Amino acid sequence: MKALVCSAFGPIADLRPGTLPDPVPGEGQVLIEVKAASVNFPDALIVQGRYQVRPELPFAPGAEAAGVVRALGPGVQGFSVGDTVVASTGHGAFAELCLAQAAKVSRLPQGMDFEHGAAFVLTYGTSLHALQQVGRLQAGETLLVLGAAGGVGLAAIEIGRALGARVIAAASSEEKLALCRRSGADATIDYTQPEWRRRVEALTDGQGADVVYDAVGGVHAEPALRATAWRGRYLVVGFAAGEIPRLPLNLALLKERQILGVFWGEAMRRDPAQHEANMAQLGRWFEQGLLRPAITERVPLDHAAAAIQRLADRQAMGKLVVLPGADA
Numbered sequence: 001m002k003a004l005v006c007s008a009f010g011p012i013a014d015l016r017p018g019t020l021p022d023p024v025p026g027e028g029q030v031l032i033e034v035k036a037a038s039v040n041f042p043d044a045l046i047v048q049g050r051y052q053v054r055p056e057l058p059f060a061p062g063a064e065a066a067g068v069v070r071a072l073g074p075g076v077q078g079f080s081v082g083d084t085v086v087a088s089t090g091h092g093a094f095a096e097l098c099l100a101q102a103a104k105v106s107r108l109p110q111g112m113d114f115e116h117g118a119a120f121v122l123t124y125g126t127s128l129h130a131l132q133q134v135g136r137l138q139a140g141e142t143l144l145v146l147g148a149a150g151g152v153g154l155a156a157i158e159i160g161r162a163l164g165a166r167v168i169a170a171a172s173s174e175e176k177l178a179l180c181r182r183s184g185a186d187a188t189i190d191y192t193q194p195e196w197r198r199r200v201e202a203l204t205d206g207q208g209a210d211v212v213y214d215a216v217g218g219v220h221a222e223p224a225l226r227a228t229a230w231r232g233r234y235l236v237v238g239f240a241a242g243e244i245p246r247l248p249l250n251l252a253l254l255k256e257r258q259i260l261g262v263f264w265g266e267a268m269r270r271d272p273a274q275h276e277a278n279m280a281q282l283g284r285w286f287e288q289g290l291l292r293p294a295i296t297e298r299v300p301l302d303h304a305a306a307a308i309q310r311l312a313d314r315q316a317m318g319k320l321v322v323l324p325g326a327d328a
């Protein structure tokens with residue numbers, strides 16, 4: 001099969017379009033013909049050997065896909081050949097065929113095409129888990145999202161709104177903030193500006209945000225924690241800035257703030273029933289028009305490495321979709 005091939009852990013530029021053997025589904029696995037896949041931040045890390053998982057070489061990156069079930073491994077129930085599905089794959093989705101654990105496969109929601117399906121599972125799955133199960137975001141509360149024009153950030157804006165929260169989006173340029181507003185943000189903040197947390201205070205009558213969704217880390221983490229309200233919840237989602245911040249714990253004590261870690265992949269493995277319920281909820285919100293993945297680019301496999309590079313270089317907005325069946 002055609003695939004984007006990682007032959008050795010190293011720079012993203014070393015990825016090459018090529019071929020890999022057709023995968024064969026093992027116990028509990030589903031074989032999917034990939035119609036569309038999408039780029040996520042972990043793709044940039046996994047090919048460099050900087051992610052918590054190091055697949056056996058050679059492999060194709062690509063953590064989520066939408067497509068058609070082509071075969072079922074032993075023990076798989078609930079799916080049939082020909083079903084249209086979305087899946088969290090870990091890696092392997094930038095290829096014509098990929099494998100996924102059945103517990104990480106869901107039906108393509110009603111009315112959703114493959115491209116939007118491919119841009120849905122990982123970002124919306126992460127953000128619903130983070131905001132609902134971990135952050136316990138309530139209607140009427142204020143949510144502050146950092147890295148808000150990125151994949152998980154835009155999903156957090158839309159889900160925050162669907163849960164009835166008021167959403168403040170923070171990002172690094174006016175172009176990115178405009179996209180956040182189009183995705184439903186009530187207010188926006190350019191966090192490249194000095195003292196940006198004062199604007200959170202101004203927007204919340206001095207109270208701060210009830211929930212902070214931080215997918216960026218780095219220098220923004222401490223001001224974001226300081227911008228968290230009394231008994232607010234600060235969600236540690238990711239470190240796109242590269243630097244893992246160290247935070248003074250007195251900031252937690254002073255306002256009884258909670259610092260909460262989010263690890264969607266592990267939570268899904270430990271509680272597949274909750275994952276299924278979350279995907280069903282997301283599917284219903286999609287049908288109601290409350291969610292709409294912002295696809296900003298569509299590329300063939302031959303250009304997938306460049307797309308991963310753009311995401312890693314902070315040049316991307318929203319979701320970049322890879323189409324294995326498209327010509328270069």
Ligand SMILES: NC(=O)c1ccc[n+]([C@@H]2O[C@H](COP(=O)([O-])OP(=O)(O)OC[C@H]3O[C@@H](n4cnc5c(N)ncnc54)[C@H](OP(=O)(O)O)[C@@H]3O)[C@@H](O)[C@H]2O)c1
Nearest residue numbers: 040041147150151152171172237238239240241262263264
């Ligand atoms: N905890 C979990 O379960 C989980 C699940 C999925 C993803 N994640 C993590 O969430 C983070 C975001 O993932 P994503 O797929 O949404 O990525 P993304 O689309 O690239 O968005 C990340 C955002 O981070 C900001 N950023 C700040 N400094 C950056 C830098 N030096 N390089 C790149 N981006 C930078 C960028 O916005 P500005 O330019 O506006 O600052 C960018 O839009 C990643 O760290 C990922 O590993 C965690």
